[in-house]
């Protein structure tokens with residue numbers, strides 16, 4: 257009999273998520289900003305000291321909120337790495353911004369800060385570093401360049417809750433940051449995210465934009481006696497049912513992180529010799545970065561071997577996936593002038609990267625199956 261397939265990802269059920277969902281229903285407040293949303297806000301604010309956190313329906317929506325808060329207008333330029341998920345830039349393009357793509361570093365696959373200065377122009381409004389795999393970008397340099405250019409820094413921290421850069425939590429350094437609680441992330445509620453605000457002046461307007469352009473949050477706090485339409489906005493609040501699931505995950509965060517650390521370290525240790533023989537790379541984590549064990553990737557020597565390895569694993573019931581296709585070469589990226597050769601490292605690593613199955617309840621025996629299958633390649 258063949259063994260069950262090992263998926264790439266499985267959402268975690270690690271604590272009291274189901275109990276809290278049931279409690280949220282009993283409480284009779286299923287829309288946004290109920291008991292569990294407030295509970296998530298306070299735990300996230302403990303994890304990110306000094307930041308104000310607002311749950312959103314996704315990291316994509318948190319990025320859209322950030323773009324609205326920055327009053328991004330047509331013609332403004334926003335600098336992003338080419339090697340990232342589409343939402344990192346789409347949120348700004350929705351406001352009319354022109355994307356400016358910068359290449360990534362070969363070691364961490366993060367925005368190459370050494371190439372930023374040449375991408376800055378009089379129209380640069382924001383720089384959006386992505387902490388790839390939750391490994392911190394070179395924030396000291398990025399913040400300095402942004403300050404000199406008068407541009408905002410928005411950390412796309414979809415991967416990096418619990419990561420640190422020179423002792424500082426990822427998400428607390430830019431003017432704003434965004435989090436994802438999509439089911440592939442360390443902590444999830446299916447679809448969800450958060451906007452992290454590190455500039456107190458933006459908090460009031462963020463509440464308004466997130467609540468359909470109304471001052472309803474102030475009304476609910478009893479600060480005004482009616483609420484009305486006061487600004488742009490949309491509906492970015494997740495249901496309290498989702499927040500209840502997320503709160504269960506936040507409460508179980510130490511257990512989840514400990515397990516993910518074990519899985520990450522087992523891959524790194526057990527695959528080191530095999531990877532060296534094959535000429536494949538494993539993730540690089542600089543000494544000044546603490547990473548949250550978000551994903552584990554291999555960097556194969558070339559596209560042919562990456563594709564052959566995907567097939568080899570698939571034949572053995574193991575699902576491994578790749579990402580990202582360089583944004584400057586996408587259909588949209590090309591419309592903004594992207595050409596082959598603009599970001600050579602992104603183009604190269606996109607062909608060679610492979611992500612291994614990695615989730616909270618990946619059992620030791622199943623992980624060993626993945627490791628053995630790799631060794632037989």
Ligand SMILES: Cc1ncc(COP(=O)(O)O)c(C=O)c1O
Nearest residue numbers: 314315316341343414436438449
């Ligand atoms: C770097 C990055 N930013 C943003 C997102 C969007 O996250 P969400 O699915 O929560 O909208 C993702 C999704 O995986 C991502 O990898």
